[in-house]
Amino acid sequence: xxxxxxxxxxxxxxxxxxxxxxxxxxxxxxxxxxxxxxxxxxxxxxxxxxxxxxxxxxxxxxxxxxxxxxxxxxxxxxxxxxxxxxxxxxxxxxxxxxxxxxxxxxxxxxxxxxxxxxxxxxxxxxxxxxxxxxxxxxxxxxxxxxxxxxxxxxxxxxxxxxxxxxxxxxxxxxxxxxxxxxxxxxxxxxxxxxxxxxxxxxxxxxxxxxxxxxxxxxxxxxxxxxxxxxxxxxxxxxxxxxxxxxxxxxxxxxxxxxxxxxxxxxxxxxxxxxxxxxxxxxxxxxxx
Numbered sequence: 338x339x340x341x342x343x344x345x346x347x348x349x350x351x352x353x354x355x356x357x358x359x360x361x362x363x364x365x366x367x368x369x370x371x372x373x374x375x376x377x378x379x380x381x382x383x384x385x386x387x388x389x390x391x392x393x394x395x396x397x398x399x400x401x402x403x404x405x406x407x408x409x410x411x412x413x414x415x416x417x418x419x420x421x422x423x424x425x426x427x428x429x430x431x432x433x434x435x436x437x438x439x440x441x442x443x444x445x446x447x448x449x450x451x452x453x454x455x456x457x458x459x460x461x462x463x464x465x466x467x468x469x470x471x472x473x474x475x476x477x478x479x480x481x482x483x484x485x486x487x488x489x490x491x492x493x494x495x496x497x498x499x500x501x502x503x504x505x506x507x508x509x510x511x512x513x514x515x516x517x518x519x520x521x522x523x524x525x526x527x528x529x530x531x532x533x534x535x536x537x538x539x540x541x542x543x544x545x546x547x548x549x550x551x552x553x554x555x556x557x558x559x560x561x562x563x564x565x566x567x568x569x570x571x572x573x574x575x576x577x578x579x580x581x582x583x584x585x586x587x588x589x590x591x592x593x594x595x596x597x598x599x600x601x602x603x604x605x606x607x608x609x610x611x612x613x614x615x616x617x618x619x620x621x622x623x624x625x
Contacts (some may be wrong), residue, residue: 367392369442370606374452374572374593379409381599389433389441391599395572397452398426399496403464406467410456422466426451427473434476434489441489448478448491450532452514459497463511470510480528481508488512493531503529517571520564532593533564537576545579554589561590580605 338417348619362522374395375381377389388396400407407422429449434441441449455462468491470477478491494503495514503513512528517535540560541553561571570592583594583605596602 367442368607369394369445370603372592372606373445373599373602374450374595375599376574376595376597377411379420379425380411380597384409384420385429391603393443393599393603394442394445394447395450395452395593396426397454397495398422399456400462400463400466401455402457405465407462407465422453423469423472425533427469430490431476439476439498441488445466447573448487449491450491450493452493452495452532453511454496455494455498456496459499461496461500461606463499463502466511467509472512473588479508480506480512483528485528495534514572515569516563517560517564518571520560520567520569522590528551529566530567530569532572534572534574537573540573543585544576545582547548549585554585556587557591558589565590566612584609590605 344602370392371394373391373393374397375393376397378384378393378396378401379398381387384398385396398409402408405450409422409425411421430441430449437443440446453466454467455484473490476489478488479486492511493514499515500513503509503511512531514532514534515530517533518539520533530560540557541549543549543553560590564571571590572593572595573586574595576595577587578596578598578601583602586594587609593604594606
């Protein structure tokens with residue numbers, strides 16, 4: 338009887354361990370998608386894991402500073418105090434990277450971007466964030482005394498951005514998402530900015546019906562070319578969730594396609610790669 342009880346306990350324990358490790362095991366079969374950006378990732382049923390299992394290499398989380406905690410939420414952090422940036426993103430990423438010998442995706446040598454959209458005060462939130470990031474410095478890209486060292490994960494700050502603090506630091510674990518329409522105004526800070534973004538409607542009025550207007554295409558391509566010249570990847574947020582829009586954005590050199598529809602975009606990017614006879618999913622951006 339005692340041995341039977343022990344067997345049941347061992348079975349339950351094994352099942353529990355399997356549940357914990359299954360998502361990480363599935364990642365070994367996932368094709369990383371350099372152009373895929375998971376917008377407001379924390380809205381998904383399984384934050385981070387849903388994005389990673391679909392191959393996303395760019396993931397966004399909004400944060401609020403509440404009583405020294407960095408809470409992941411979109412509007413109201415008061416009902417999700419357990420949903421911290423560390424518990425939902427940093428700790429799971431660190432565990433995954435440890436399993437994969439220093440990489441988020443095995444064989445994928447580029448950093449995965451974790452965009453952190455700051456919703457509370459820029460400076461005080463960043464100071465709290467620095468303390469948390471320091472615990473995970475081994476996996477993070479860093480800037481140190483004039484040089485950028487690539488890690489498995491690159492943290493990019495959006496929303497309320499601590500420009501002055503970031504630019505004054507000789508060493509740090511975070512970078513900034515620049516306004517695409519201002520990309521020609523701060524060309525000396527290539528070690529500060531990693532992305533260059535703007536709202537789709539501020540750049541384009543085309544809704545995906547018919548052909549993309551030529552003047553809009555030329556304007557977008559010009560901004561993309563400028564951003565790439567200074568080593569920044571380009572993203573348009575709140576773009577229409579349509580494959581023909583995604584196609585034209587990529588044709589213009591836009592690096593990151595912003596979406597809430599993880600599977601739909603994944604299928605589009607894989608099919609597009611196959612149609613172009615590319616071996617696997619290749620990086621299509623021009624930013625260095």
